[in-house]
Amino acid sequence: MRRATTVALAAGAALLARRALRRRIGASPLWPLPALEEPVSGHGARRSTVLRRLTVTERAEPAEGVVRLRLEAPDGAELPAWEPGAHLDLVLPSGLVRQYSLCGDPADRTAYTVATRLIGAGRGGSREVHEQLREAVELSVRGPRNRFPLVPSASYAFIAGGIGITPILPMLRAVEASGASWRLLYGGRSRATMPFLDEIERLGGAGGPGGKVTVVAEDESGMADLGAFLAASPTDAAVYCCGPEPLMDAVGAALGPGRTPHLERFAPGAATAGSGFEVELRRSGRTLAVPADRSLLSVLRAEVPGVSYSCEQGFCGTCQQRVLEGEIDHRDELLTDAERDGSMLICVSRCLGKRLVLDL
Amino acid sequence: MSNTPQPAPIAEERIELKARNVSFAWENTPLHWIPGDPFTGHTINVLHLLLPAGERWFVHVYKQVLPYITDDRLREDVIGFIGQEAMHSAAHDDVLPHLKKLGLDPTPYTAQVDWLFEKLLGDRTLPPGRASRWWLMERVATIAAIEHYTAFLGNWILNAETLDRRGADPTMLDLLRWHGAEEVEHRSVAFELFMHVDGGYRRRVRTWATAFTALAFLWQRGARFFMDNDPSPEVGRASLGAFYRAGRTGMLPSTPSMLKSIPRYLSRTYHPSQEGSTAQAVAYLASSPGANGGH
Numbered sequence: 001m002r003r004a005t006t007v008a009l010a011a012g013a014a015l016l017a018r019r020a021l022r023r024r025i026g027a028s029p030l031w032p033l034p035a036l037e038e039p040v041s042g043h044g045a046r047r048s049t050v051l052r053r054l055t056v057t058e059r060a061e062p063a064e065g066v067v068r069l070r071l072e073a074p075d076g077a078e079l080p081a082w083e084p085g086a087h088l089d090l091v092l093p094s095g096l097v098r099q100y101s102l103c104g105d106p107a108d109r110t111a112y113t114v115a116t117r118l119i120g121a122g123r124g125g126s127r128e129v130h131e132q133l134r135e136a137v138e139l140s141v142r143g144p145r146n147r148f149p150l151v152p153s154a155s156y157a158f159i160a161g162g163i164g165i166t167p168i169l170p171m172l173r174a175v176e177a178s179g180a181s182w183r184l185l186y187g188g189r190s191r192a193t194m195p196f197l198d199e200i201e202r203l204g205g206a207g208g209p210g211g212k213v214t215v216v217a218e219d220e221s222g223m224a225d226l227g228a229f230l231a232a233s234p235t236d237a238a239v240y241c242c243g244p245e246p247l248m249d250a251v252g253a254a255l256g257p258g259r260t261p262h263l264e265r266f267a268p269g270a271a272t273a274g275s276g277f278e279v280e281l282r283r284s285g286r287t288l289a290v291p292a293d294r295s296l297l298s299v300l301r302a303e304v305p306g307v308s309y310s311c312e313q314g315f316c317g318t319c320q321q322r323v324l325e326g327e328i329d330h331r332d333e334l335l336t337d338a339e340r341d342g343s344m345l346i347c348v349s350r351c352l353g354k355r356l357v358l359d360l
Numbered sequence: 361m362s363n364t365p366q367p368a369p370i371a372e373e374r375i376e377l378k379a380r381n382v383s384f385a386w387e388n389t390p391l392h393w394i395p396g397d398p399f400t401g402h403t404i405n406v407l408h409l410l411l412p413a414g415e416r417w418f419v420h421v422y423k424q425v426l427p428y429i430t431d432d433r434l435r436e437d438v439i440g441f442i443g444q445e446a447m448h449s450a451a452h453d454d455v456l457p458h459l460k461k462l463g464l465d466p467t468p469y470t471a472q473v474d475w476l477f478e479k480l481l482g483d484r485t486l487p488p489g490r491a492s493r494w495w496l497m498e499r500v501a502t503i504a505a506i507e508h509y510t511a512f513l514g515n516w517i518l519n520a521e522t523l524d525r526r527g528a529d530p531t532m533l534d535l536l537r538w539h540g541a542e543e544v545e546h547r548s549v550a551f552e553l554f555m556h557v558d559g560g561y562r563r564r565v566r567t568w569a570t571a572f573t574a575l576a577f578l579w580q581r582g583a584r585f586f587m588d589n590d591p592s593p594e595v596g597r598a599s600l601g602a603f604y605r606a607g608r609t610g611m612l613p614s615t616p617s618m619l620k621s622i623p624r625y626l627s628r629t630y631h632p633s634q635e636g637s638t639a640q641a642v643a644y645l646a647s648s649p650g651a652n653g654g655h
Contacts, residue, residue: 025581025584026588028468028472029468029469029472029581029582029584029585030469030472030473030476030578030581033472033475033476033480034472034475035468035471035472035474035475036471036472036474036475036478036479039467039470039471039474040412040413040416040474040478041409041412041413041453041456041466041470041471041473041474042412042453042456042457042460042466042467042470043467044453046450047454047457048383048450048454049382049383049384049447049450049451049454050383050384050385050386050454051383051384051385052385052387053385053387053388074387091383091653095652095653096653097653140383140385142383305427306426306427308423308426308442309439310379310439310440310442310443310444310446311378311379311381311443313381315379315381315447316379316381316442316443316446316447317446317450318419318423318442318443318446333381
């Protein structure tokens with residue numbers, strides 16, 4: 001009799017314990033572990049490995065040799081927000097990945113707009129866009145990311161060469177809406193090959209000398225006079241340039257030492273394009289020179305044993321370092337705008353000015 | 361010289377390591393990505409719960425161990441390993457918002473895994489010198505034990521043809537096989553690093569026991585979490601029996617093969633290059649859509 005009572009009591013206790021355990025695990029899947037107050041996993045903003053399938057919903061030719069595509073989610077869903085200067089990676093049907101600046105309206109959250117010029121001698125990306133991306137074609141995109149952000153300034157000088165107008169166009173709209181003063185030099189082979197002229201001239205108001213917009217078509221008036229354009233802009237104006245490499249080099253040269261233009265290069269991960277600068281390692285109290293033909297990482301590796309890095313192409317994030325001072329020239333494909341405020345990937349990114357201070 | 365048997369690496373299995381910039385489009389992947397078999401899918405989904413925090417932790421620990429490495433070739437391997445692990449962590453992390461969109465918010469579980477790796481296994485305020493070195497080596501050895509299982513699973517998924525036959529979602533399979541292939545590719549690094557900086561046999565056994573117990577606990581609770589919180593009606597419950605049966609049909613690793621892998625890791629002549637095939641891994645990586653632009 002006593003044995004039966006013991007068995008019954010033990011079975012009851014086991015049942016109660018099981019119920020109690022189930023209740024706890026139901027509320028806390030890894031009970032008895034606590035949870036991190038601010039969850040990290042699944043809550044990041046990078047989303048750097050995610051491709052998005054979009055459909056071409058509109059194809060237009062805003063100028064000779066230029067195609068403009070409107071891309072939307074198949075279910076019409078809202079797309080991630082972007083700011084002027086941002087670009088999108090397009091994974092073309094052949095698997096080629098090409099980057100194109102967004103040139104639509106950031107307030108339109110249901111579509112991304114890109115424009116490309118057909119380049120005969122290019123690496124085939126633009127040809128594929130022009131020939132394969134018809135309406136209703138589906139493709140994958142990555143991003144958007146912004147390597148060419150608009151910094152706050154009282155005045156701006158924009159220089160666009162040909163299709164380089166694409167990242168500049170949303171900037172013009174934003175700057176015009178903000179009331180800051182701005183001027184644009186827009187050059188191209190001929191007016192017929194230069195997209196968005198109507199909108200730009202409308203944004204610029206009255207043309208003519210002293211107007212905001214100077215359009216220079218080579219077949220009409222020869223090469224643009226960069227020096228005169230820059231001389232007519234305030235010396236503290238933020239200078240933005242996108243176009244062929246020789247144009248960007250010319251802008252840098254025309255500005256002279258002490259002023260650095262904001263450039264959009266269509267060669268991602270080019271860790272060694274640009275000028276040399278100095279890096280101060282605040283914690284170890286050393287200053288090193290980074291020559292134009294070396295990456296910041298390669299200079300640090302030689303001097304700081306154990307500095308972390310891995311992919312050396314700006315996507316894995318291992319080499320992220322805190323930046324205490326200096327204007328960063330971000331060239332990676334990973335960091336979010338918030339992360340870019342105070343940190344950089346030293347494998348590909350550089351300095352826009354003369355000096356960078358790292359927390360090393 | 362001692363007569364203790366030494367690990368026997370197979371030289372041809374070694375390969376230079378480089379992270380791959382992968383991307384995956386998740387829009388068309390359903391919650392039950394193995395049609396009609398939510399249990400198997402969810403058992404594999406536990407990877408998405410553990411790996412974001414777990415592999416972030418690997419990277420965090422390995423960054424600290426770099427200064428202890430005196431062999432240049434091994435340092436190169438560890439640097440390649442770190443980048444691969446960082447990409448694994450990011451890629452699995454990017455699945456989590458998709459699971460949430462499909463009606464299964466993983467946060468209650470992942471927030472606890474975050475605590476496990478960030479707090480319990482994180483850096484501790486220890487006096488510099490022996491104590492902090494001990495804690496670092498303990499974690500390095502734990503990672504070597506876990507990597508024994510990631511290589512085991514990587515080898516399994518590369519050969520799991522049953523999943524293809526059952527119509528598993530191609531994007532999810534590609535994520536798992538890209539990851540699995542890189543695990544096979546770099547399977548020797550964590551073990552060689554441990555042998556290089558410490559290599560103590562007692563530590564190897566102790567950390568294996570901890571890692572094995574923890575993995576069993578986390579996996580069992582993870583599968584249960586998914587099955588209990590799946591928004592579809594009548595998906596059933598997770599059970600050991602279901603796990604055993606799925607293993608018999610090739611949908612999951614078989615229980616006997618898992619048991620047999622235990623003594624192999626504990627053998628004094630064990631070296632990870634003795635298991636799995638680098639050539640097979642590299643062949644998959646060359647054709648993986650996610651690792652080649654993601655189209």
